[in-house]
Amino acid sequence: MMTDTxxxxxxxxxxxxxxxxxDPKVLLMGEDVGxxxxxxxVTDGLQKDFGEDRVIDTPLAESGILGTAIGLAIRGWRPxxxxxxxxxxxxxxxxxxxxxxxxxxxxxxxVPLPIVxxxxxxxxxxxxxxxSESPEAYFAHTAGLKVVxxxxxxxxxxxxQQAIASQDPVIFFEPLRRYQEKGEVDTSGSLDTAHPLLAxxxxxxxxxxxVVAWGxxxxxxxxxxxxxxxxxxxxxxxxxxxLSPLDMGPVYESxxxxxxxxxxxxxxxxxxxxxxxxxxxxxxxxxxxxSPVLRVTGYDTPYPAARLEEDYLPDLDRVLDAVDRTFGY
Amino acid sequence: xxxxxxxRAGPKKKASTRRKKAAPTGDSEMVQLxxxxxxxxxxxxxxxxxxxxxxxxxxxxxxxxxxxxTEGTALQRQGQLGIWASLQGQEAAQIGSGRALAKQDMVFxxxxxxxxxxTRDIDPIMPFGLxxxxxxxxxxxRKYKFQMYTIVIGAQALHATGYAMGVTxxxxxxxxDGEAVIAYFGDGASSQGDVNESFVWANVYNAPxxxxxxxxxxxxxxxxxxxxxxPLYKRASGFGFPGVRVDGNDVLASYAVTKxxxxxxxxxxxxxxxxxxxxxxxxxxxxxxxTRYRESGEVEAWRSxxxxxxxxxxxxxxxxxxxxxxxxxxxEADQHALDLRERVIALPDPVPGAIFENVFSEASPLVExxxxxxTEYHASFEGSGH
Numbered sequence: 001m002m003t004d005t006x007x008x009x010x011x012x013x014x015x016x017x018x019x020x021x022x023d024p025k026v027l028l029m030g031e032d033v034g035x036x037x038x039x040x041x042v043t044d045g046l047q048k049d050f051g052e053d054r055v056i057d058t059p060l061a062e063s064g065i066l067g068t069a070i071g072l073a074i075r076g077w078r079p080x081x082x083x084x085x086x087x088x089x090x091x092x093x094x095x096x097x098x099x100x101x102x103x104x105x106x107x108x109x110x111v112p113l114p115i116v117x118x119x120x121x122x123x124x125x126x127x128x129x130x131x132s133e134s135p136e137a138y139f140a141h142t143a144g145l146k147v148v149x150x151x152x153x154x155x156x157x158x159x160x161q162q163a164i165a166s167q168d169p170v171i172f173f174e175p176l177r178r179y180q181e182k183g184e185v186d187t188s189g190s191l192d193t194a195h196p197l198l199a200x201x202x203x204x205x206x207x208x209x210x211v212v213a214w215g216x217x218x219x220x221x222x223x224x225x226x227x228x229x230x231x232x233x234x235x236x237x238x239x240x241x242x243l244s245p246l247d248m249g250p251v252y253e254s255x256x257x258x259x260x261x262x263x264x265x266x267x268x269x270x271x272x273x274x275x276x277x278x279x280x281x282x283x284x285x286x287x288x289x290x291s292p293v294l295r296v297t298g299y300d301t302p303y304p305a306a307r308l309e310e311d312y313l314p315d316l317d318r319v320l321d322a323v324d325r326t327f328g329y
Numbered sequence: 330x331x332x333x334x335x336x337r338a339g340p341k342k343k344a345s346t347r348r349k350k351a352a353p354t355g356d357s358e359m360v361q362l363x364x365x366x367x368x369x370x371x372x373x374x375x376x377x378x379x380x381x382x383x384x385x386x387x388x389x390x391x392x393x394x395x396x397x398x399t400e401g402t403a404l405q406r407q408g409q410l411g412i413w414a415s416l417q418g419q420e421a422a423q424i425g426s427g428r429a430l431a432k433q434d435m436v437f438x439x440x441x442x443x444x445x446x447x448t449r450d451i452d453p454i455m456p457f458g459l460x461x462x463x464x465x466x467x468x469x470x471r472k473y474k475f476q477m478y479t480i481v482i483g484a485q486a487l488h489a490t491g492y493a494m495g496v497t498x499x500x501x502x503x504x505x506d507g508e509a510v511i512a513y514f515g516d517g518a519s520s521q522g523d524v525n526e527s528f529v530w531a532n533v534y535n536a537p538x539x540x541x542x543x544x545x546x547x548x549x550x551x552x553x554x555x556x557x558x559x560p561l562y563k564r565a566s567g568f569g570f571p572g573v574r575v576d577g578n579d580v581l582a583s584y585a586v587t588k589x590x591x592x593x594x595x596x597x598x599x600x601x602x603x604x605x606x607x608x609x610x611x612x613x614x615x616x617x618x619x620t621r622y623r624e625s626g627e628v629e630a631w632r633s634x635x636x637x638x639x640x641x642x643x644x645x646x647x648x649x650x651x652x653x654x655x656x657x658x659x660x661e662a663d664q665h666a667l668d669l670r671e672r673v674i675a676l677p678d679p680v681p682g683a684i685f686e687n688v689f690s691e692a693s694p695l696v697e698x699x700x701x702x703x704t705e706y707h708a709s710f711e712g713s714g715h
Contacts, residue, residue, distance in 0.1 A: 053498060059533055064487060064526035071437075071491020074471065077498065095523070098481050099488070106477060108467035109687040143688050143696075167690035198694075245695040 002188035009179035011153040012118070013042045014187075015160035016080065020050055023078060026164055029056040029065055030082030030118075039084055040120060040179050062088055066095035066117070070103070073113045080116040080164060086176070087130030089119055093138070100169045101144035112167045116160070121149065122216045122266045124177035124313055126306040132176075133303055134215075134267035139171045140244035140276075147244040148197060149173040151218035153183030155241065158194035165191055173243075175216035200247040202254065206236035209260035209323050212251060212277060214240040217264045217314060224319040235323065243273050248280055255281055259290035260326040264314050269297040291329035294322045358560065359574045359606055362581040365634040367642025369581075377585040381649045387428065387580050388640045388650065389658050391420040394444040395637060396662035397453050400669055401443070401460070405615040409674055410460045414441045418578070418610035421636030422543050424448060425583025426605070429591055430511065433474070435496075437489035437512045440478040441543075445513065449475045453665070457673045464679065483521035486512045486540065490527040493536035493594075502537050507595030510538045511587075517548025519564070520556045528568040528602070537594035540565075540602045541587065543577060545609035550622035565602035577607030578636040608634070681707055 006014060020026045028043055028050075034057040037044030047055035058065050062083060069079035083089045089096075096117065103111050123132025140147045146168050150156040156174070163170040195201055203218070204225050213221040218239045225235035236254050240246070255261050261281060263274035278293035296314045304312050360375050379387075398416050405413040416423060419441070427448030430436065438445060440456075447453055451473050459466035459478060470476040479485040489512035501508040518524050519542060531538050544561055546553050557564070565572025575586040583605055590601035608631040612619050619628075644650035685700040 059526070059529045061522075061526045061529065063523055064530050067484065067487020067523055067526065068491030068494060068530050071488040071493070072495045072498075073491075074476070074488065075492045075495030075499070077495050091522075094481065095484065095487065099484055102465075103477075104690060105687050106465040106467050107470060107687075108464065109690070110467070110469040111471065111477075112690045146689070245693040247694065 001186050004185045004187050005182055006153045006157070006185050007180050007182050008150070008153050008156045008175065009040050009042050011156035011183070011185055012150070012160050012174060013044060013046070014185070015157040016043065017046060017049075019080075019161045019164040020046070020054065023164075025076065026078045026080065027054050027056060027072065028080050028082065029058050029069060031058055031060055031065075031084050033057060033082050038082060040176075042118075042174075042179075043082065062090075062092035063095050066092040066100060069115050070095065070099055070113060073115050074111060078114050078164060080118060083117060083119045085127075085131045086119055086121050086133040086135055089117075089135060092117075096139065096145070096169075096171070097142045101142045104168070105144055113169050114164075114167050116163045116170045116172050118160075118172045118174060120176040120179075121173035122176050123303060123309050124216065126309070128306070129303065132306075132309065134265065134298065136171075136173055136243050137267055137272050140273060145169055145171055145244060146198065146242070147171045147173070148242045149175070149215040150241070151175055151178065151215050151239055153181075154185045155195070157185045157187070158189070158191070159197055159241070162191055162194065162197035166197065173215055177216050178219065181219075195241075198242045198245060198247055200238055200240045200242065200250050202236060202250050203239050204235070204237035206234035206258065208234045208258055209262065209326055210236045210238060210251070210254040210258045211262050211264060211319065211323070212238045212240055213264040214243065215266070217266060220314060220316060220319060221264055223316050224323070227316060227320060228323060233323065240273075240277075246276065246280070248277075248284070251277065251281065252285055255285045256288040259288055260323075261289075261293045262296060262319060262322045262326060263293065264296045264319055266298050266313055268300045269295050270300045272297060291326040294326055296322045359576050360582045360586050361576040361579050362585060363576075363579045363639055363643055365578070365639055367639040367646060369643060369647070372582070372585075375582065375585040375589055377581055377588070379581075384644060384649050385654070387424055387584070388637070388644055389661070390424040390428065390444070390447060391580060391637045391640065392658050393662045393665055394424065394447050395420050396666045397447070397669055398443060400666040401457075402611070402615060404670065404673055405460070410457070410615075411462045412614050412616060413460055414614045415609075415611040416441050416443050418608045418631065418636070419543055419545055420444055421580035421640075422541075422577035422583050422605035422607050425580040426511065426541050426587040426603070429584050429587035431509070431591070431595070433506070433508045434591060434595075435489075435492055435508065435510045436475045437485040437492070437510065438476060438478055439482075439485070439513050439515065439518075440480055441515075442478070442513050446475060449473060451475060454669060454672050454676075457669075458676060461673060461676055463676050483514050483518035483524040483527075486514055486518070486524045486527035487530070490530045490536050490538050493531065493538035493600075494534050496537055497534070502595060502597040504596065507537065507597070509591040509594040510536075511541055511591065512538060513541050513543065515548065516542065516544040516546065516553045516556050516561060517551070518542070519561050528565070528570075528600075531600035532569040535597070535599040537597070538600050539587065539590040539594055540600065541605065542603065543605045543607055545577075545607050547609060547613065547619075547623070549613040549617055550619075560604070562602060562604035568602075570600045570602065572602040572604065574604045574606055577605030578634045578639070580636055580640055
């Protein structure tokens, strides 16, 4: 196994580079992705190596980025669009949910749109408003889109390549506050041998309760499991990875073993992915549950000012508190 | 409302007085090669030289698409279609621009381009599945070089521009055999962000795309004054490319200007904007009632500029067509309409399981689970008379 130590942001960039080397039809497009290398430097150096025709600095209009990407894909190109920040995706919402998601269905399968939309997701970096949101539920609600979220360097590297290789449109969330965290990447693998794009993953085995998370919250879940172990509680951690379509198999297996479940996400709880998971687990694992599925989430408020975001975002203590409550029933 | 009126503010009554005085013919702002009276005129920049047969073909196209369109409205009234979007009045804009396309060019239509579709030699039944509700208009758009109809106003202008950027990347511009792209939309769409963004993109990347706006004066009930107080074609200059207004009821001018714009694009000279100044004679769709929002005098004024009548007058005067010829075209159009009617009524309903087809290219466990559940549920009704 050949490994590399990369920050998560670098790993996405390395994955993009490899995808561009493998397929001359892959294009990057977005605001500031060229010379600047993106505001998070994810595309650093790619325009220099692949040219302005394949790493396209676009005008500043998100609907335009998505709409022209759709035209390029109809023409046979494979665009990877960067949305600079989570809260800036809304101007492109119509093109994503009305056009991108439905073209394959409407065309009876004759027009696939292999487009990836990269979105830095979530908060925790002290940014101003519109820079810290978690819009994943909007997209997971729309049929025709695959919605995925990476949370470590190895997944970042492989999932971006798998997303680009997919014939379907993929909304690709990157954990903004984890961009700088380092991890091992197995660069010797291949798209086929890497963990499948649409599969959730048990990352830490446990017996007493299950914690489900994705993106930036995966780390919080692991930290909680480590802390709980010191108190003699064994938590199983599942990284959901794909938010649509959900891979519930490992989740069901886990809750049948532990009987307790806590779902953690940054997005508000109301009609969020956590609600979907709780509903499905209740429906399919009712007799295995020792207590209701609990959610630890952002609050149902607009994302607050940066000085308050630590109160807003789920942290280790809130997760442990929820785990305690599942034992109180 | 006539040419230039949207520029003027002031009391409604006054504008109405002016309307009668103003005449669309001979307006220097508008390219015209055939007056409302069927007189052949010339234009210093745009002209066209056609054979008698080509003149006859343009007339035939317009008559047939009007007849097919009338059949669409009738089919809706008889309950065979859920809705129909009529093109009546816009035949010249659609046939003229459509016949200007080369085989290799790609079309991005709205939901009203039945005439353009006809010029691509595509079976005219193609959009009827959408309006009947048996499919979502899902033809193979790449094969026909005619994209699916787009309902969301203006969304396709961006798709056309992106596609045109792809044409450039493929090296297919710069000569007579280059590929050009045409995006159709209406006056209402000119207000949409997507259309304006597509102008920005097209200019920045010098994309080989022609924006063909059929200004039919109304976005459902809203007159064009609710979209813009400047003539639409003038917008293009602010985006950095040429804009031209053509008499959209003049098939020759529509043809000449569009051909020029497409040739320009295919040779690598970038985008052009065409405002085809025309009028939607009927309702926006069969669901609305135009008598609520426009006066009969206005409709009658436009009826006198009818694109088919003026072409017929031209053909008669220049002895290109005689009474027998016109009768033969009417008969042919009736036959097309009859065929269409029979085939539309015979369009089969989709099988219920089609709900789950083609959601993704690759299988989704969610969709597959729901499909299995649905299949079992549906099967449970068999033999029970459902």
